[in-house]
Amino acid sequence: MAKEKARDLRAGVALLWGEQDQPTRGPKPSLTPHRIAEAAVAIADAEGLDAVAMSKVAAEFGVSAMALYRYVPGKAELVQLMVESVLAPAPDLSAVGEGWRPQIIEWARRSAKIHRSHPWLLAATAMRRQLMGPNQLAWLDAALAALEPAGLTAAQQHRVFVLVAGLVRTLVQQQLDFDEEHSQEWIRLTGELLGRHADRFPALTRAIAAGAFAPDTVDPLEFGLDRILDGVQTLIDRA
Amino acid sequence: MAKEKARDLRAGVALLWGEQDQPTRGPKPSLTPHRIAEAAVAIADAEGLDAVAMSKVAAEFGVSAMALYRYVPGKAELVQLMVESVLAPAPDLSAVGEGWRPQIIEWARRSAKIHRSHPWLLAATAMRRQLMGPNQLAWLDAALAALEPAGLTAAQQHRVFVLVAGLVRTLVQQQLDFDEEHSQEWIRLTGELLGRHADRFPALTRAIAAGAFAPDTVDPLEFGLDRILDGVQTLIDRA
DNA sequence: CGCAACTGCTGATGAGATAAACAGTTTTGG
DNA sequence: CCAAAACTGTTTATCTCATCAGCAGTTGCG
Numbered sequence A, B: 001m002a003k004e005k006a007r008d009l010r011a012g013v014a015l016l017w018g019e020q021d022q023p024t025r026g027p028k029p030s031l032t033p034h035r036i037a038e039a040a041v042a043i044a045d046a047e048g049l050d051a052v053a054m055s056k057v058a059a060e061f062g063v064s065a066m067a068l069y070r071y072v073p074g075k076a077e078l079v080q081l082m083v084e085s086v087l088a089p090a091p092d093l094s095a096v097g098e099g100w101r102p103q104i105i106e107w108a109r110r111s112a113k114i115h116r117s118h119p120w121l122l123a124a125t126a127m128r129r130q131l132m133g134p135n136q137l138a139w140l141d142a143a144l145a146a147l148e149p150a151g152l153t154a155a156q157q158h159r160v161f162v163l164v165a166g167l168v169r170t171l172v173q174q175q176l177d178f179d180e181e182h183s184q185e186w187i188r189l190t191g192e193l194l195g196r197h198a199d200r201f202p203a204l205t206r207a208i209a210a211g212a213f214a215p216d217t218v219d220p221l222e223f224g225l226d227r228i229l230d231g232v233q234t235l236i237d238r239a
Numbered sequence C: 001c002g003c004a005a006c007t008g009c010t011g012a013t014g015a016g017a018t019a020a021a022c023a024g025t026t027t028t029g030g
Numbered sequence D: 001c002c003a004a005a006a007c008t009g010t011t012t013a014t015c016t017c018a019t020c021a022g023c024a025g026t027t028g029c030g
Helices: A010-015 A033-047 A052-062 A066-072 A075-087 A101-118 A121-124 A133-152 A153-180 A183-196 A202-209 A218-237 B009-016 B033-047 B054-060 B065-070 B073-088 B100-118 B120-126 B133-151 B154-179 B182-195 B202-209 B220-238
Strands: none
Touching: A010 A066, A010 A075, A010 A183, A010 B182, A033 A052, A033 A075, A033 A121, A052 A066, A052 A075, A075 A101, A101 A121, A101 A133, A101 A153, A101 A218, A121 A153, A121 B120, A133 A153, A133 B202, A153 A183, A153 A218, A153 B065, A153 B154, A153 B202, A153 B220, A183 A202, A183 B009, A202 B133, A202 B154, A218 B154, A218 B220, B009 B073, B033 B054, B033 B073, B033 B120, B054 B065, B054 B073, B073 B120, B100 B120, B100 B133, B100 B154, B100 B220, B120 B154, B133 B154, B154 B182, B154 B220, B182 B202
């Protein structure tokens, strides 16, 4: 997780923002960072982020692993490109109509949808503070724009964004976990354990008995948004 | 991230819950899973989760890497033990007084404190749905117990827990990122980029100009809790 | 034309997890 | 008391990956 790989932040920036000058001499490049990222995305979608090995991505193009290093400084930067690739295009919330609340809700829904479509995205963005690419920034911009009409202070606006973005991450993670194959086995084992130690976890035992962990018709994301945005509304009203 | 390592879930369970029978024959074990986990925690605290290599942990005890496999099925299980180790003891909120709100707030504060003290904890628990050990369950139990007086349905209670736990994770992550050494460099670079593309990110540019990202006297955790719990209160009042 | 700037390749290195087989230790059943 | 069983720790050996170095072929500019 915490690999020191400062390398040269600047190299990554140039790549992420497409601010590189095209070479004139030499053989024509047969690849582009973008195509490489897309191939990597395909692998990650199908087999998870761990399956994205330089050699495997390279194989998609029939070249050796080292060939990729002509296009991408290293794996970390490749993952960044994958993220950018998947975040395009940034959401356009102009059709959602007026009001900060519907707009930020729509933002959250779209964000959640992308994260669900690319289960590795959470892990890819969970890592160290990364420099954000244009698309990541565009998503941030869209959220802030949505919140502007709420009339919060700039600092509050930022904090609300963090809450909503965090909510999306949390709930998508939950859902992905639940959908996972081992999930049933996990639930069974945990239930068994709990039965054996019910006295140590009284509140949990009660909650389970009352169906707290049973499948639920309410979308947890909608529930969370309602709570958070109600809280924000309270803040606005109070001002 | 997504390594298939079902191995035998049961082995991990037994280990995590200390449900293993002590061997009688053979040489006395010189270590215990618990001592190993503590050494690993020390390493992770000092150098990050990536620095926790079997060989490095083993070196702490002057034994070979493979010796650890006599105590722990593999690295994944070791990380689980580290988590359990760090989550002990479970929080006792009985001294906090009455009321669901102060109690769940206290729960969140203590959870945040532990996560801040062990920056690797977030990464360690971010992974695949893991089987929870007794201490992890005890934390869950404590949170549910705190929420009981609120009079929510069991399902709502669970959802609120998820919101609060997610909030803690989100905000600790933020704070850890910010404290990181490269942070300043990151902020500078991002600012530079933003200046060069201000027109593409109007809302963001406005927000920054208005100080949205400036250091803030408000604790983001308290802010988030206030919003979420206000939202929960609204839900309760409505019922 | 000849070199500089490139592209892709092969081979090497080093980190890490972990499997396999072995040697020494201790306990217990006969 | 002794030998086999049950263990502990060790050495060796694989495997998977990222990534560095150095090489060979390509191409466009001066």
